[in-house]
Amino acid sequence: MSLGYLFPGIGTMFDQTPLIAISRIVLILLGILLVYLGKKGTLEPLIMIPMGFGMAAINAGVLFLPDNDGGQKIGTIFLDPLLTDAGELVDIMQIDWLQPIYTLTFSNGLIACLVFMGIGAISDIGNVMKFPFTSMLIALFAEFGSIATFPIATAMGLDPGAAAAISVVGGADGPMVLFTSLMLAREYFVPITIVAYLYLSLCYGGYPYLCKLLIPKELRGQVMKTSNKMEIKPFEKIIFCVIACTILCLLFPVAAPLFLSFFLGNAIKESGVLSYIKLLEEVFLYTATFFLGLLLGVLCEASTLLKPEILILLVLGILALLLSGIGGIIGGYIVYFMNRKQFNVTIGIAGVSCVPSTAKVAQKAAKAANKRVVILHYAMGASICGVITSAIITGLYVTMLK
Amino acid sequence: MGDSIIFALEVWFLAFVVATLMAVVIKVMLIVIKKMSKDEQQQPPAKEGGDAS
Numbered sequence: 195m196s197l198g199y200l201f202p203g204i205g206t207m208f209d210q211t212p213l214i215a216i217s218r219i220v221l222i223l224l225g226i227l228l229v230y231l232g233k234k235g236t237l238e239p240l241i242m243i244p245m246g247f248g249m250a251a252i253n254a255g256v257l258f259l260p261d262n263d264g265g266q267k268i269g270t271i272f273l274d275p276l277l278t279d280a281g282e283l284v285d286i287m288q289i290d291w292l293q294p295i296y297t298l299t300f301s302n303g304l305i306a307c308l309v310f311m312g313i314g315a316i317s318d319i320g321n322v323m324k325f326p327f328t329s330m331l332i333a334l335f336a337e338f339g340s341i342a343t344f345p346i347a348t349a350m351g352l353d354p355g356a357a358a359a360i361s362v363v364g365g366a367d368g369p370m371v372l373f374t375s376l377m378l379a380r381e382y383f384v385p386i387t388i389v390a391y392l393y394l395s396l397c398y399g400g401y402p403y404l405c406k407l408l409i410p411k412e413l414r415g416q417v418m419k420t421s422n423k424m425e426i427k428p429f430e431k432i433i434f435c436v437i438a439c440t441i442l443c444l445l446f447p448v449a450a451p452l453f454l455s456f457f458l459g460n461a462i463k464e465s466g467v468l469s470y471i472k473l474l475e476e477v478f479l480y481t482a483t484f485f486l487g488l489l490l491g492v493l494c495e496a497s498t499l500l501k502p503e504i505l506i507l508l509v510l511g512i513l514a515l516l517l518s519g520i521g522g523i524i525g526g527y528i529v530y531f532m533n534r535k536q537f538n539v540t541i542g543i544a545g546v547s548c549v550p551s552t553a554k555v556a557q558k559a560a561k562a563a564n565k566r567v568v569i570l571h572y573a574m575g576a577s578i579c580g581v582i583t584s585a586i587i588t589g590l591y592v593t594m595l596k
Numbered sequence: 597m598g599d600s601i602i603f604a605l606e607v608w609f610l611a612f613v614v615a616t617l618m619a620v621v622i623k624v625m626l627i628v629i630k631k632m633s634k635d636e637q638q639q640p641p642a643k644e645g646g647d648a649s
Contacts, residue, residue, distance in 0.1 A: 326618070327619045424630075433625065441617075441621060579615075582615070582618065
């Protein structure tokens with residue numbers, strides 16, 4: 195027996211094309227790097243640590259499997275994302291250990307809804323209610339990437355569905371990207387989702403530099419005077435949640451599962467039912483995020499990723515996020531001038547949704563310029579409005595293109 | 597390219613309308629709720645019936 199059959203992880207490398215074999219090695223190294231950067235805090239650890247592990251393991255754990263014709267094929271026993279036949283799916287679910295989670299939670303968007311319930315449970319919508327116009331205006335500007343990337347993507351040869359799906363990366367909301375690509379571009383579902391989540395983690399590392407580049411230090415460190423001291427009671431927040439959810443579901447039924455998940459999570463937080471709050475915050479959010487990271491890593495198999503369109507998606511994804519960041523900061527400047535220079539422009543970056551990462555980025559960037567400045571609650575308001583505007587744009591794209 | 601730019605602008609305009617509508621709904625709703633709770637506070641307490649003396 196040859197060594198290649200004894201250690202199929204290595205043996206398969208000699209059976210595959212050199213390009214795939216080299217890509218497998220690169221992706222293994224990239225997986226290890228992601229775990230390191232996640233641990234260091236440069237990238238979002240909650241996603242990056244399981245994702246890096248998954249990426250390294252899937253590209254190492256390739257083996258020879260029997261195929262239907264009695265021959266051999268090269269594959270893994272993790273999952274097969276490209277299966278659609280019901281019979282084959284049932285068979286493979288008994289072999290590939292992550293297939294049940296992928297089929298029953300990932301590819302139908304359930305995992306995105308669970309993440310959204312958890313995000314709802316950690317978000318405070320009080321500031322959205324105090325400053326609805328300001329927060330919405332910033333969030334609308336921060337959707338610049340979701341809008342401007344669409345014509346660029348179609349000019350680069352993508353069909354409208356795929357162009358919309360990659361443009362939604364600009365909204366910096368993973369669940370929205372998952373949902374749009376499921377609805378409009380199923381064939382690009384795997385690469386678009388991977389690109390989106392990879393870049394969303396980059397937001398955490400890259401946006402502070404964008405703030406430094408586009409906002410002078412004195413504006414970043416500006417202390418804001420609170421003009422609205424109105425107290426919003428939990429009961430009022432619950433009423434807002436149920437009315438906003440109903441209106442948005444009425445307007446965009448295609449995004450109704452996401453609206454319901456977010457506002458339900460938020461209403462539960464405000465209701466004070468501790469056992470439910472714990473369930474959403476500690477179980478749903480972390481379990482869903484963990485499996486999301488792991489599945490994303492496992493989907494980064496060299497043979498799945500090595501398609502020519504992936505390069506276009508990589509370029510468009512980062513462009514969408516960059517444009518949204520710039521748009522958010524422009525929105526911040528507009529509100530700054532509208533409020534007679536009594537506004538911290540850095541809050542603009544928080545309009546790029548990605549709750550609560552961008553709000554934390556805004557606070558961090560402002561604090562680096564002035565230790566006394568606290569803008570986190572304003573930033574959370576803009577960030578939550580970012581979720582709402584992302585959902586609106588997702589709903590519009592899906593409704594108008596489906 | 598021209599068509600897709602117009603389409604994208606259309607999406608942004610509709611998003612702008614819906615987001616503004618949401619902001620108006622939030623503002624109006626907040627005013628109504630605040631007014632209702634204020635009225636409730638200002639109402640005199642209901643008279644207790646039956647004075648034993």
